[in-house]
Amino acid sequence: MIEPILLSLKVALIAVAIVAVLATLLARVLARRTFAGKNLLESCIILPMVLPPTVLGYGLLILLGKRGLLGRLLLDWFDWQIVFTWWAAIIAAAVVSFPLMYQSAKAAFASVDASLEQAARTLGSNEGRVFLRVTLPLAYPGLLAGLVLSFARALGEFGATLMVAGNIPGKTQTIPLAIYFAVETGDNILARNLVLVITGLSIAALFWLNLWSRKKIEIWQQGGDSNAQRIHS
Amino acid sequence: MLNASIRKELPAFAIDIDLQFDNGILVLFGPSGSGKSTILNCLAGLRKPSGGRITLGERIFFCQQQGINVPARSRRIGYVFQDYALFPHMTVKDNVLFGLPPGPHRCKKKRGYRMSVRETLDTLKIIHLQDRYPAQLSGGERQRVALARALMVEPELLLLDEPLSALDNQIRQTLQQELKQLQRTWQIPFVLVTHCPHELEALADQVIYLEAGRPNLQPTWQQPLTESGVQTVSV
Incomplete structure (x- = not known):
């Protein structure tokens, strides 16, 4: 039971690290710009959030598969087949959590x-x-929210992961996959335990986010709404 | 000596103005949406004029013909924003020191500044506020902090965008006097934007009446005198 948990955490953390950097930078670059086609570009960025994961999985297979556009190059140049490895699970998790991070970062900026x-x-x-001392610290609560949301989403990724990474115990079998196949094979105890673990992880992440972001903001805003303090000059 | 001719097309009209100004307080006076703030932003380097030339003393900030446009960070022009734009996540002290080169020993005297940090804070009477956050300050205090922050880097020109419009009448009059004093102490040109006739009267050494981006010798526009100091958003 411990294997899928560790794998899930590893996959989700790496995926979120990648997403955090890329989505934050992209949101920053697009936040204060207007150009023709921005709307279309943003729609494409958000698209993975609304598409069925199987569609994304299919798309990723076309891109990364042995005969895929990118997959063929990776195979020819580096002799590296990415599908059905845990890197494929990371990419699937990153793709589905990217829009969440992007949306949060965009709103934060x-x-x-x-x-x-x-x-x-x-x-x-x-x-x-300007970015490090002003924009980033002020956008920070929103960015943190994005981080936690995309982490939870990456942790729960199922459909696309199954299609591009398969269900290889110890290699690509993350918690959601393990739950599915445990139920399939009638191992209800394993399924129940994994369900408890992933629910606990998600609740802990969200609870911590609520607690922490509130504290952070309170420091600046204390007295901000009390008029009594404003009267003396 | 500030020498500026600025042309800039805006959606509703075009700005076309020439300024020559040496020392004292120059007031740009006009209704909301007459292009006052845009002129300040062009002087500060936050917006790029479509034509003209801006020089301060020997330094050329902008010249369309020579293709020069010095970025805001290199102009050393102080800017007090309409809402003061204090950094809400920093204490007064960190706000005020923001413009000084980073380092553990921010001793201004050694770097050849005219006034030490302490002297600047003393002049503006905010030394006791240094550990507070902007949200904990009154309007008048915020204004002083914004002034201190802008003056700390010892700019050669100070721009003020409706600096007193958000304050109530009593504090406003005190601060008008202080602002005038400050200019006499620092001896750099102040360019102040306002739509309030009281401020014009109290502060101006020289005035330019603006209407739709152009100077107007005879001010055809008069805002009704309001005591409350209603804040109006300008372009």
Whole structure:
């Protein structure tokens, strides 16, 4: 029972690490820009959230499979077959959790007052410092929410993972797959235990997020809504 | 000496203005949406004019012909934003020190600044606030912090966008006096944008009446004098 749990955590953590960097950067780049086709591009970014996982799995197979567009190149150049390895599980988890991270990051960056970034610029900061000292700390609660949501989504990925990574115990069999095949083979105790584990993990992540982001924000906002403190000058 | 001619097309009209100004407080006075803030943003380097030339002393900030556009971070122009734009996640102290080069010893005297950090905070009477967050400050205090933050880097020009519009009348009058004093102490040109006739009267050494992006010798526009200082959003 421990194998699928460790594998799931490993896959979800690596997928979220990749997604966190890529989706955050993409959201930052697109947040303050308008251009023709932006709407279409964003629709495509969000698409994995609404498509059935089997459609994504099929798409990934076409892309990464032995005769796939990218899969063939990887096989020819590096002799590396990616489907039915745990890398395929990571890619499947990353693809389905990407829109969640992107949406959260986009909302988080949009909530940062642009005049704060402008102020930092007039105070001599280059774009890197503006991002690290102003944008990122202010967008942080939203980014954290995105992280937790995409982690939970990556942890629960089933359909696309099954199609591109298969169900190889110890290699690609994550918790959701293990549950499915445990029920299939009538091993109800294993299924029940895994269900409890994944539910516990998800609840812990969400609970921690709620607790922590609230604390973080309270520090800046204390007194912000109390008019009593504002009267003296 | 600030020398600027700015042209910039906006959706509703085009800005076309020439400024020559040395020392004191120059007030750009006009109704909301007359392009006042856009002019400030062009001076600060936050927006790019479509034509013209901006120089301060020997330094060229923008020149369309030579293709020069110095980014805001290199202009050393102080900017006090309309809503002060204080960083909400930093204490007053961190806000004020934001523009100074990072390092453990931010001793300004050694770097050849005119005023130490302490002197600047003292002048603006905010030294006792240094560990608070902006959300814990009154409007007047926020304004002083924003001024201190902008002045800390010792700019050669200070831009103020409706600096007093969010304050109530009593604090406003005190701060008007202080602002005037501050200019006399620092001896750099202040360019101040307002739509409030009181401020114009109290502060201006020189005034430009703006209407739809162009200077107007005879101000045809007058805002009814409001005591409450209703805040209006301008372009």
